[in-house]
Amino acid sequence: MAALELKFIGTGNAFAPTRYWSSFLLNGRVLFDAPPTLLPHLHKLHVDPRDIEVIFISHFHGDHYLGLPFLLLEFAELEPRTKDLTIIGPPDIYKRTEAATNLAFANVFRKRDRGYHLTFVEAQDRQPGEVHGVRYTPFKVQHVPNLEAFAYRVEFEGRTVAYTGDSAMCEPLVPLAQGADVLVAECSCWTEACGAIHLTPSGIMTLRSQLDPSTKIILTHIGAGEAPRELADAGILVADDLQTIAL
Secondary structure: OOOOOOEEEEEEEOOOOOEEEOOOEEEEEEEEOOOHHHHHHHHHHHOOHOOOOOOOOOOOOOOHHOOOOHHHHHHHHHHOOOOOOOEOOOOOOOHHHHHHHHHHHHOOOOOOOOOEEEEEEEOOOOOOOOOOEEHHHHHEEEOOOOOOEEEEEEOOEEEEEEEEOOOOOOOHHHHHHHOEEEEEOOOOOOOOOOOOOOHHHHHHHHHHHHHHOOOOOEEOEEEEOOOOHHHHHHOOOOOOOOEEEEO
16 A cells, blocks of 8 residues: 655645645645645655646636646746646636636647647546546535535545545535545634635534544645644644645
8 A cells, every 4th residue: 555645735725824825746646736836836845847647626716726827837948748747627627727828828838749748627526537547536515606616536556535625514525535544625714704615623523523533634725823722632634834744
């Protein structure tokens, strides 16, 4: 059974005053969300972006996908890659990425000979897929009105990682994480103030009670303030920016 190495590119929500925007990298190959700070933080962590083979985008808020234009620019102009890259996200993931990249760096999508295959896959609720040896299942979750948001369950090298993306407490989160080795969960407020569109401590504690005790829970997408003591007492971890957690 392979070890799991989670490198947290950032751990803050869109409004976090002292944390960078949330994202993490699994075993150097699988990236979950792509904030604007993605590229410099990969380099700070001594990660070669060309080793990333799969990127999961949870939804189209800027702190979750506007790092893609900078990453694609890196491959186009500075560090040519040869490994194929697959980006999985909500419907219109290709159009959204192309539009954002064209606004930022119009030359990137004009290049037809990239040196690698760039593939976009639209997530469908509970429809499994497999790319580059990574098996995945998207779960459509409840976030803000009129915006599709997805959580992802990923089976990789004999281990299972679940990621909530941005989500309020909702039914899909339990099957998403049931039996997983680790659940990386957002927790945007330490109070219940944002519970209509985000997870809060009460939701996290509900998940903890419904999941197998062997599933480790790590929190990210965090705002200001300190975590309630009950979370630590329940064995729930709070990730820090640029932290590596091995399981």
